[in-house]
Amino acid sequence: MPDRPPEPRPESSGDGAVPRPVKPRKPRKTKASKTPSSSAAATQTPPKPKLSAAAAAALPPRPPLPVDDAPEAIAVISEEVDTMDAPISTPVEAAQPAAPVPQRAIEPSSGEEPEAAPEPEPERGAPVLAEVPQPAAAESSVQRGEVASTAVPAVAVTGLTKTFGQTKAVHGVGLSIPAGSFYGLVGPNGAGKTTTLSMIGGLIRPTAGSVRINGVDAVAHPREAKRMLGVLPDRMRTFDRLTGRQLLYYFGVLRELKPAVAESRTADLARAFDLTDALSRPVSDYSAGMRKKVLLAGALIHSPRVLVLDEPFEAVDPVSSAIILDVLDTYVSHGGTVLLSSHGMQLVERVCDRVAVLVAGTVLAEGSVAQLRGEGTLEERFLQLTGGLSDVEGLEWLHAFSD
Numbered sequence: 001m002p003d004r005p006p007e008p009r010p011e012s013s014g015d016g017a018v019p020r021p022v023k024p025r026k027p028r029k030t031k032a033s034k035t036p037s038s039s040a041a042a043t044q045t046p047p048k049p050k051l052s053a054a055a056a057a058a059l060p061p062r063p064p065l066p067v068d069d070a071p072e073a074i075a076v077i078s079e080e081v082d083t084m085d086a087p088i089s090t091p092v093e094a095a096q097p098a099a100p101v102p103q104r105a106i107e108p109s110s111g112e113e114p115e116a117a118p119e120p121e122p123e124r125g126a127p128v129l130a131e132v133p134q135p136a137a138a139e140s141s142v143q144r145g146e147v148a149s150t151a152v153p154a155v156a157v158t159g160l161t162k163t164f165g166q167t168k169a170v171h172g173v174g175l176s177i178p179a180g181s182f183y184g185l186v187g188p189n190g191a192g193k194t195t196t197l198s199m200i201g202g203l204i205r206p207t208a209g210s211v212r213i214n215g216v217d218a219v220a221h222p223r224e225a226k227r228m229l230g231v232l233p234d235r236m237r238t239f240d241r242l243t244g245r246q247l248l249y250y251f252g253v254l255r256e257l258k259p260a261v262a263e264s265r266t267a268d269l270a271r272a273f274d275l276t277d278a279l280s281r282p283v284s285d286y287s288a289g290m291r292k293k294v295l296l297a298g299a300l301i302h303s304p305r306v307l308v309l310d311e312p313f314e315a316v317d318p319v320s321s322a323i324i325l326d327v328l329d330t331y332v333s334h335g336g337t338v339l340l341s342s343h344g345m346q347l348v349e350r351v352c353d354r355v356a357v358l359v360a361g362t363v364l365a366e367g368s369v370a371q372l373r374g375e376g377t378l379e380e381r382f383l384q385l386t387g388g389l390s391d392v393e394g395l396e397w398l399h400a401f402s403d
Contacts, residue, residue, distance in 0.1 A: 152215045154179040154306050154337035155200060160209035162195050169195045170361045173209070177339060177354070179305075182332050184352035185341045188386050192361040193341040194234055194310055200339065201231040201308040213306060230299035232292075234310040240284035244275060244294050247283055248301060255302035262301070269297035272327055274320075288315035296324060300331070307331070309340040313347060325351060345379035357385050 155177040162170040170192040177183045187193050199206045202222055211218040211225075218225035239247060245266055252262025270276045273293040278286065283294060296312060307328075313321050328338055329351075342348050348355060349369055355378070356366040364385050365372055373381050 152179075153177055153212075154181070154214055155183075155339060156210075156212040156215075157196075157200065158210050160196065160199060160211065161207045162192075162199060162204070163207045168361055170199070170206075173358070173361070173363055175356060175363070175366070177337060179214070179337050180332060180335050181337055181353045182328070182351055183337070183339045184348040184355045185339065185358060186343070186345065186348055186355060186382060187341075187358035191358045193358055195361075196358065197308055197310045197339070197341060198233065201229060201233070202226050203231065203233060227302075228305040230302070230304035230307045232296055232299045232307070232309045232312055234314070236295055238283065238291075238295065240286075240291075241282055243280055243282055244270070244286070245279040247294060248279075248298055251298035252301045257302060265301050266297075269301060272323075273297050274323055289317050289320045292316055293320060293324065296327075300327075304336075306337045306339065309338065311342060312340055313342060313344060321347075345377070345382055349373065349378040357382060359386055 153176045155175065157173055157175040160170055160173040161168070173192075173196055175183075185193050185196065195204070198204045200211055200218075202218055202225065205219065213225040213228050216225045216228070239250070242250065248266040248269065249259075249262050252265060253259065257265070266279075267276075270279050273296070275290065275294060275297070278290060278294075283291060286294065292312065292315065296309070299307060299309075312324060316324065332338055340352075352369060354366070354368050355372055357364050357372070365381075369378060372378060
């Protein structure tokens with residue numbers, strides 16, 4: 001077995017004591033410090049370097065604060081803030097460039113050169129707008145309503161023509177009926193009144209021409225136009241086996257009214273036309289005047305804008321005629337429009353605002369009642385336009401009785 005080398009012995013000190021061997025010290029474990037958050041690290045500022053006494057003595061003295069000019073500078077800043085927060089009243093005012101706010105530079109008390117005043121910054125939140133011309137003075141609501149009502153007529157007819165085979169019943173009829181008016185269409189028998197009203201009411205299609213109801217083309221968009229129409233044709237056939245209440249309710253639901261609304265309006269119209277006691281009876285038992293009133297009530301049940309009535313007072317007694325006129329006057333006074341035909345010149349002259357005279361399918365005269373009748377009556381003017389009375393000569397035999 002090999003001999004181990006002798007370990008070196010420590011040298012002794014002068015006093016004869018032998019020192020102990022020094023063990024190497026292990027490194028001390030320290031706990032890992034937590035990393036500061038990003039916000040805390042961002043807020044920490046690096047320490048300022050310290051200057052020596054000689055370097056600090058070499059710096060120039062700091063100028064004192066300008067105490068005298070401080071209030072004026074604060075006033076200038078306040079003016080700038082008020083200007084930025086002020087609301088913009090109109091686009092025209094915002095488009096005008098704002099005058100720069102004068103700023104006074106703070107002069108230091110020392111002999112240093114004054115700093116130049118900074119350029120004014122653009123106002124925050126104030127966009128640069130193009131210059132807009134000042135709009136004209138707005139019209140009042142009454143004036144706008146008048147303009148709107150006169151700009152678009154309730155009924156506008158242009159070049160209306162209807163041909164049945166080789167016969168031209170209506171040729172080139174043109175009418176413009178303003179909203180809220182009572183308009184009469186008169187003419188002799190066979191003049192084309194019923195054909196004209198049937199084309200306006202959407203019952204027959206015109207051969208040529210156009211019909212507009214409150215600006216809606218009745219030929220191109222018949223459904224939209226018929227929603228605004230209430231029509232009473234001459235000698236209209238109806239479901240006369242229904243009672244009056246059932247017939248009015250049927251008219252209401254056909255016009256897409258809710259059942260409760262249709263029932264309520266049926267009662268209101270029956271009371272207005274004096275038909276309450278007759279609602280439970282079949283329409284076949286009604287007289288000619290009562291049938292006319294129940295059909296007129298059916299034309300009104302959906303509250304249309306325009307009423308097209310063909311001979312509404314035919315076979316109607318004076319009491320029923322007065323009731324119908326009262327209902328129509330109230331309807332027109334609230335903005336409705338009535339277009340009717342009649343042979344009663346006195347009635348037309350009394351109730352209508354404007355009149356058109358139709359002869360042989362052509363409009364011979366149109367205008368207000370005062371313009372048409374002139375110094376005479378409307379009936380006299382009508383006789384002049386239609387050719388007057390026919391020749392009654394050759395009927396002498398009628399004076400000799402057969403018995």
